[in-house]
Amino acid sequence: MDKRYLRSIRLLSECMQLFEKASSKRVRALGFTDSQFDIIATLGNTAGMTCKELGEKTLITKGTLTGVLDRLEAKGIIQRERGADRRQLFIKLTEFGEHQFQLSFPEVVNDGRRAFSAYTQTDFTILEEQLMKLKDTLSSHLD
Amino acid sequence: MDKRYLRSIRLLSECMQLFEKASSKRVRALGFTDSQFDIIATLGNTAGMTCKELGEKTLITKGTLTGVLDRLEAKGIIQRERGADRRQLFIKLTEFGEHQFQLSFPEVVNDGRRAFSAYTQTDFTILEEQLMKLKDTLSSHLD
DNA sequence: TATTGTTATACTCTATAACTATA
DNA sequence: TATAGTTATAGAGTATAACAATA
Numbered sequence: 001m002d003k004r005y006l007r008s009i010r011l012l013s014e015c016m017q018l019f020e021k022a023s024s025k026r027v028r029a030l031g032f033t034d035s036q037f038d039i040i041a042t043l044g045n046t047a048g049m050t051c052k053e054l055g056e057k058t059l060i061t062k063g064t065l066t067g068v069l070d071r072l073e074a075k076g077i078i079q080r081e082r083g084a085d086r087r088q089l090f091i092k093l094t095e096f097g098e099h100q101f102q103l104s105f106p107e108v109v110n111d112g113r114r115a116f117s118a119y120t121q122t123d124f125t126i127l128e129e130q131l132m133k134l135k136d137t138l139s140s141h142l143d
Numbered sequence: 144m145d146k147r148y149l150r151s152i153r154l155l156s157e158c159m160q161l162f163e164k165a166s167s168k169r170v171r172a173l174g175f176t177d178s179q180f181d182i183i184a185t186l187g188n189t190a191g192m193t194c195k196e197l198g199e200k201t202l203i204t205k206g207t208l209t210g211v212l213d214r215l216e217a218k219g220i221i222q223r224e225r226g227a228d229r230r231q232l233f234i235k236l237t238e239f240g241e242h243q244f245q246l247s248f249p250e251v252v253n254d255g256r257r258a259f260s261a262y263t264q265t266d267f268t269i270l271e272e273q274l275m276k277l278k279d280t281l282s283s284h285l286d
Numbered sequence: 287t288a289t290t291g292t293t294a295t296a297c298t299c300t301a302t303a304a305c306t307a308t309a
Numbered sequence: 310t311a312t313a314g315t316t317a318t319a320g321a322g323t324a325t326a327a328c329a330a331t332a
């Protein structure tokens with residue numbers, strides 16, 4: 001059994017861990033949990049989406065999502081609006097939420113920008129190429 | 144402000160999400176939580192380590208770690224042993240835990256192997272090269 | 287005094303299943 | 310009947326700070 005792929009997975013996971021550790025610290029300092037920020041970042045720069053869509057993008061199951069959205073609504077970050085199909089709810093950032101997004105998102109990802117300061121455009125191109133290939137492979141072979 | 148790095152981060156995160164979704168499902172089916180499996184995988188093929196080390200590797204803070212270890216100990220997966228410095232505890236897999244690791248680890252990562260079935264040795268080399276470069280960059284510029 | 291790990295607290299996330307209202 | 314989202318429940322992870330034992 002060829003285990004070479006394990007090295008790639010481990011590297012992938014280590015990169016993600018490094019990035020998440022830094023961003024999680026920022027997010028926490030801003031008064032959000034990782035799940036809450038995940039929602040905010042997903043809703044940012046969109047016209048909003050249904051709970052179903054939001055759950056699929058963030059991997060948060062619907063039962064859990066209600067609670068996370070409740071807390072974000074209590075903070076005035078998001079709002080729920082009935083859709084045409086009256087079973088659906090459209091979730092979107094409030095004006096205040098949009099403001100928070102514009103304010104906090106760059107702060108959270110700014111560490112990332114600094115981290116990549118040594119990358120050239122060519123470096124990015126090669127990295128993106130490999131990650132896209134990886135993503136396609138994983139998409140078509142997992143689940 | 145150059146935002147090109149955001150694309151790389153997003154791709155990285157999407158790859159990780161795909162992989163974690165699949166592995167989380169397996170782990171859950173085996174009766175473990177992600178944190179618990181993280182501990183098991185970290186302790187597997189080692190002689191054990193202190194809580195401090197284990198916490199650093201898994202990013203689980205010490206207060207939380209005690210609870211996770213309690214539940215793994217109750218399941219007979221891990222054991223705590225006093226070290227030479229009697230403030231420290233060495234955490235290691237029990238014989239049963241080692242058995243569970245040998246049994247479950249391949250099952251969890253097997254999806255990964257399948258996912259990479261189309262990768263050639265050259266593909267792996269290039270991917271690993273890019274991920275190592277990324278890891279080095281993130282390591283030296285974050286935190 | 288500093289370090290290692292535990293305890294205590296309060297909150298958040300999680301899975302799951304039953305439920306309501308729409309369709 | 311099927312779908313979208315909520316509610317209910319029990320368990321698990323989380324941050325934080327105070328604590329005990331040891332160094």
